[in-house]
Amino acid sequence: MAAYVWWSGVKRWLASLSFRTGVIVLLMAIPFYVASFAQLLLPISAAWKSGLWIALFGLAKTAQYGGLTILGIEGYKQLKAKLKR
Numbered sequence: 762m763a764a765y766v767w768w769s770g771v772k773r774w775l776a777s778l779s780f781r782t783g784v785i786v787l788l789m790a791i792p793f794y795v796a797s798f799a800q801l802l803l804p805i806s807a808a809w810k811s812g813l814w815i816a817l818f819g820l821a822k823t824a825q826y827g828g829l830t831i832l833g834i835e836g837y838k839q840l841k842a843k844l845k846r
Contacts, residue, residue: 775830783836787828793821 797817801810832840 772830775827776833778831780832780836780839783828783831783833784840785828786824786831787840790821790824790828793817793824797821 797814800813800817803810829837
């Protein structure tokens with residue numbers, strides 16, 4: 762129960778942030794996705810590659826879902842309409 766109360770408070774705080782903040786957070790996911798796959802080309806051990814991939818891909822997903830949470834449904838529709846123009 763306490764986790765639900767905590768998570769609903771976080772969601773409420775994220776939703777109170779501006780549209781511009783949501784777009785910036787969402788765009789931050791792109792470099793993390795690129796880095797998570799680009800690091801596979803580095804000449805390092807497989808253990809380091811997996812650790813880096815997990816960390817960078819996790820940051821990308823966090824930025825993606827955080828940005829979508831900040832935007833909300835109406836902000837997502839607004840962003841989609843701006844991208845179509």
